Amino acid sequence: MHLRHLPLTLLLVTLGCSSAPPKPAAPEPAVETTTYTLKGVVREVDAKTGVVTIAHQELPGFMKAMTMDFTPKDKTNLDEVGVGDEVEGPLDVTRSGGLVKEYNLRSLEVMQPAPRTLKLDFGSGTAALAVKPSVLSPGELVPDFAMTTQDGTALKLSDLRGKVVVLTFIYTRCPLPDYCPAVDKKFRELADSVKSVKSRSQAVRLLSVSFDPEHDTPETLRKHAAMQGAIPPVWTYAVASHDELRKVAERLGLVYGPMPNEIRHNLCTALIAADGTLVRLDSGASGKAWTPAEMLKSINSQVAGFQK
Ligand SMILES: [Cu+2]
Incomplete structure (x- = not known):
């Protein structure tokens, strides 16, 4: 049957070429969901947004x-x-023409809960189960690196005492x-605000540390800083080795992993x-949320105390 239609198709194509043709529609790429x-271990849960940060195992054919x-x-x-819980859930990956378009985690099931330590709240007379956090709380000393x-x-970092x-890390x-x-x-916004008040520009330092020592040499950082308008000493870019980053990453909730x-x-x-x-930590699921205005407020409360 399609043999009979073939000459007609060829004819249409030929005609289409000789007169101004309407643009041929691109063939619809095949959409498929796998x-x-x-499977992985929970690093953070944001109850408000429903975002769960998971250190997951390799998904062969999709992701390391x-x-x-x-x-x-x-x-x-x-x-x-x-x-700390070991979790598992079905992840739907939709590809269009072979390229990943979206992925959706349908649900999450706790396979092996993290060992919980008993935390006694003497004030209210209740006992609650809590996991000892590895991430620093306000008031704790940030490890040096x-x-x-x-x-x-x-x-x-201790030079800036x-x-x-x-x-921040980038x-x-x-x-x-x-x-x-x-x-x-x-x-950039924060640096501008900091610099707008002289006492503040003397008291505050912004530090953007790269976790990509293989690529971010001081020279690369210098070019990048110039593009961002970062001028030391108020705002400085720096780079740390993976060994040095290890001293601080877990305590600050920073996770990064190299890909090709x-x-x-x-x-x-x-x-x-x-x-x-x-003073404050915005990492994991909450890392994206902070605004320069609210960070400036936190900075100002520090600078005010600093001047007393
Ligand atoms: Cu990035």
């Missing part, structure tokens, strides 16, 4: 093992999911607009008091 079983945010469609049992600045000089420090070739480029933009062409990571911004203790 379901994988996501890495830590990333998921929003399970079924949120009915989300209150049972806790940090060494880095190299965009000018090629050695810098330790006496200053209020806003510390890498310059980040391709995701709402990740590192968005953080750079927020820091990019680095999968979350966002982590810490406000550190002049005495080196943590």
